[in-house]
Amino acid sequence: xxxxxxxxxxxxxxxxxxxxxxxxxxxxxxxxxxxxxxxxxxxxxxxxxxxxxxxxxxxxxxxxxxxxxxxxxxxxxxxxxxxxxxxxxxxxxxxxxxxxxxxxxxxxxxxxxxxxxxxxxxxxxxxxxxxxxxxxxxxxxxxxxxxxxxxxxxxxxxxxxxxxxxxxxxxxxxxxxxxxxxxxxxxxxxxxxxxxxxxxxxxxxxxxxxxxxxxxxxxxxxxxxxxxxxxxxxxxxxxxxxxxxxxxxxxxxxxxxxxxxxxxxxxxxxxxxxxxxxxxxxxxxxxxxxxxxxxxxxxxxxxxxxxxxxxxxxxxxxxxxxxxxxxxxxxxxxxxxxxxxxxxxxxxxxxxxxxxxxxxxxxxxxxx
Ligand code: ASP
Numbered sequence: 265x266x267x268x269x270x271x272x273x274x275x276x277x278x279x280x281x282x283x284x285x286x287x288x289x290x291x292x293x294x295x296x297x298x299x300x301x302x303x304x305x306x307x308x309x310x311x312x313x314x315x316x317x318x319x320x321x322x323x324x325x326x327x328x329x330x331x332x333x334x335x336x337x338x339x340x341x342x343x344x345x346x347x348x349x350x351x352x353x354x355x356x357x358x359x360x361x362x363x364x365x366x367x368x369x370x371x372x373x374x375x376x377x378x379x380x381x382x383x384x385x386x387x388x389x390x391x392x393x394x395x396x397x398x399x400x401x402x403x404x405x406x407x408x409x410x411x412x413x414x415x416x417x418x419x420x421x422x423x424x425x426x427x428x429x430x431x432x433x434x435x436x437x438x439x440x441x442x443x444x445x446x447x448x449x450x451x452x453x454x455x456x457x458x459x460x461x462x463x464x465x466x467x468x469x470x471x472x473x474x475x476x477x478x479x480x481x482x483x484x485x486x487x488x489x490x491x492x493x494x495x496x497x498x499x500x501x502x503x504x505x506x507x508x509x510x511x512x513x514x515x516x517x518x519x520x521x522x523x524x525x526x527x528x529x530x531x532x533x534x535x536x537x538x539x540x541x542x543x544x545x546x547x548x549x550x551x552x553x554x555x556x557x558x559x560x561x562x563x564x565x566x567x568x569x570x571x572x573x574x575x576x577x578x579x580x581x582x583x584x585x586x587x588x589x590x591x592x593x594x595x596x597x598x599x600x601x602x603x604x605x606x607x608x609x610x611x612x613x614x615x616x617x618x619x620x621x622x623x624x625x626x627x628x629x630x631x632x
Pocket of ligand 1: 278321351
C-alpha cells in the first residue's frame with residue numbers, strides 16, 4: 265500500500281545548498297524535492313512538503329515553535345500516514361522530546377532528522393538521512409505503521425526521540441541514545457527492533473485520565489479501558505515556564521546557587537548531579553534546596569553521566585536529596601527532563617500529580 269508523508273521543514277543545515285553562481289550556502293526549496301531527488305519517486309510514498317515561515321536555525325527554537333509544530337501535525341494528522349520533521353541538529357533532541365510529550369495518543373510515525381553537512385554539498389549525510397526517514401515514516405505492516413512514536417533518525421540508526429542527545433559537533437553519527445536501544449538499524453535493509461518500539465497506551469498516554477483539562481468523553485474512555493483503540497490525536501496546547509537547569513560542579517558557591525534558586529518565577533529545576541545522583545552534603549547546599557522545595561519549586565535529579573540512572577538510595581550523598589523531597593529523574597536525558605517538566609507545568613496539575621507523573625514513563629522516556 266502507498267503511504268502519504270508530510271515533510272515539515274523547520275530549518276537547519278539539512279536545508280542548505282550551494283548557490284551555483286555565488287558559491288554561498290542558500291536555503292534549499294523542499295517543494296521541489298522530486299526534481300532534486302528523482303530517486304524518491306521509487307519509494308512507495310506520496311510526499312508533500314510544508315515549511316515553517318520563517319525557517320530557523322535551531323539555536324533559535326522556542327517552546328512556541330514546538331507548540332506550532334504540534335498544531336501542524338494535529339491539523340494534518342488525518343491526511344497523512346506519517347510525518348518527517350527536518351530540523352537543525354543543535355537542538356533537535358529538545359524539539360523531538362517536546363513533541364513526544366505534546367502529541368498525546370500518537371499512533372502515527374513522526375520522524376525527526378537533519379544533517380551535519382548541507383544537503384546540497386556533494387558529501388552530504390542529509391540525502392541518506394532524508395530518504396531513510398521518509399521510508400521509515402511510511403513503513404507499514406499489516407496496514408499499521410511500524411514506528412508509531414516520535415523518533416529521530418540519524419546515520420543508520422533510528423532512536424526513540426526522547427532518549428537522544430546530540431553528542432558530536434563533528435561526527436556524522438552525531439546522536440546517541442545511551443539508555444535505550446535503537447528502534448531500528450539501517451544497513452542493506454532496515455532492521456526494526458520491534459520489541460523496543462512503543463505502541464501508544466491510550467488516551468492521555470499514562471498521565472491519568474482525569475486531569476485538570478477535563479475528562480475525556482465516556483465513549484473514548486471506555487474504548488481505551490476495554491483495550492479498544494481511539495485514533496484521535498490530542499495535543500497539549502501549553503508549555504509551562506519558570507524552569508532552570510543547574511549543573512553541579514565541585515566548588516559551586518552558596519551565593520550563586522542561592523541567587524539561582526531565588527530567580528523570580530522559578531517553578532522547577534533540573535539538577536544535574538554527579539554519578540548515580542549524588543551531590544554535596546554541605547548543610548548550606550541541602551538547606552537551599554530544602555527551602556526551594558518548601559516554596560513549591562520542583563527539583564528533579566538527573567545525572568551528568570551519559571549513561572546510567574539516578575538511584576538516590578545508593579549513597580549518603582544521594583539519600584540526603586531524596587529525604588528533602590528532590591525528585592528522582594531516573595535515566596532521563598537533560599532534553600527529556602526539561603521538556604517533560606514544561607509539558608507537565610503547562611497542564612497546571614496539582615503538585616502531587618506532577619510529582620507522580622515525573623515518576624512515570626509517559627512516552628517511554630525513562631526506564632522504570
Ligand atoms: N546550526 C544548525 C542548526 O541546528 C546546525 C545543524 O543543522 O546541524 O540549526
